[in-house]
Amino acid sequence: MGVPEARKVTLLAFCRLDGLSPEEEGLLAVLYDAAVGYMTQAGVREPPEDTPRRAQYDLCVNYLVLDSWDQRDVFFVGAVSSENPAFRRLLNQMKLTEPDVSNLDTSDPEEGEPS
Incomplete structure (x- = not known):
């Protein structure tokens, strides 16, 4: 999938990246896909565009991409790193405010009640 063009500018600015090689562009796409997958597996669906929730979602994805970009090495030298509390x-x-879809009526009214 990769980074949508509409998101790429803000993601690159957040990560303070410019002048990426084609290999680094590919890595950025993989890290973005991994971050979006993490959010989905954490129970947070991608919200609609132009909403405050979407801004929060994009910020979480940015954090994940930057963290993965910065910590590509197998070993750490120095202090133990910890997760960003923000x-x-x-x-x-x-996660706590994820809209509940379990009570949405998804049955087809013409088919009647499921048996």
Whole structure:
């Protein structure tokens, strides 16, 4: 899938990346897809465009991409790293406020009640 063009400019600005090689562009696309997958598996669906919730979602994806970009090495030298508390608060808040789709009526009214 990769980074949608509409998102790419803000993602690159957030990560402070410019002048990427074709290989780095490919890596950025993989990291973006992984971040979106993480959000989905965490129970947070991609919200509609131009909503405050979408801004929060995009910010979480940006955090995940930047963290993965910065921590590509297998080994760490120096202090032990920890998760960004702002990211954790935002992700938790999004998970707790995820719209409930379990009570939406998805049955076809012409088919009647399921048997």
